[in-house]
Amino acid sequence: MVVGKVVSSTSHESAEKRLSVLVVDDDPVIQKIHKMMLTNKFKISDTQVAENGKQAVDLHRCGAIFDLILMDMEMPIMNGVQATMELRAMGVESMIVGVTSHGLDAEKQTFIGAGLDDCFAKPLTIQTISSLLQLIAD
Numbered sequence: 585m586v587v588g589k590v591v592s593s594t595s596h597e598s599a600e601k602r603l604s605v606l607v608v609d610d611d612p613v614i615q616k617i618h619k620m621m622l623t624n625k626f627k628i629s630d631t632q633v634a635e636n637g638k639q640a641v642d643l644h645r646c647g648a649i650f651d652l653i654l655m656d657m658e659m660p661i662m663n664g665v666q667a668t669m670e671l672r673a674m675g676v677e678s679m680i681v682g683v684t685s686h687g688l689d690a691e692k693q694t695f696i697g698a699g700l701d702d703c704f705a706k707p708l709t710i711q712t713i714s715s716l717l718q719l720i721a722d
Contacts, residue, residue, distance in 0.1 A: 603720060604630035604649070608640045608667065609656040609683065609706075617707045618654055618683075625710055626717060636660055637667025644671060650678050651720050654708070657684040657695050665698045672699035679720055683708060 607618045615633050622628045634640040636659040657664040668680055682695045682703035692703050704712055
């Protein structure tokens with residue numbers, strides 16, 4: 585027995601396993617990158633993908649609940665701004681993080697104003713996802 589040694593798992597090994605994440609993006613490459621990081625690096629088994637904002641809204645209307653929603657800004661059928669506004673109007677309290685390739689501050693501000701908790705450039709990095717998951721786990 586080693587005295588004074590604290591055995592603990594890292595934050596993303598224990599807490600994130602119980603988390604659920606929805607990746608909302610119409611780009612199959614971004615979907616795959618984000619889903620692979622979440623499932624392989626952070627061991628989040630409950631990771632779902634929606635190809636547009638309408639699918640994300642419909643999932644919530646059917647009773648789905650996610651701890652984190654990664655929302656693309658530009659998508660067909662229903663974009664990220666519209667979907668975020670709709671989800672917030674429905675009372676969804678999940679952390680919604682915008683993911684965009686837009687560098688214009690005005691467009692990002694519009695997206696954030698729709699009800700996002702934060703907004704980042706895509707694709708997300710492991711460090712960014714780790715920080716977001718830590719915020720949720722705390």
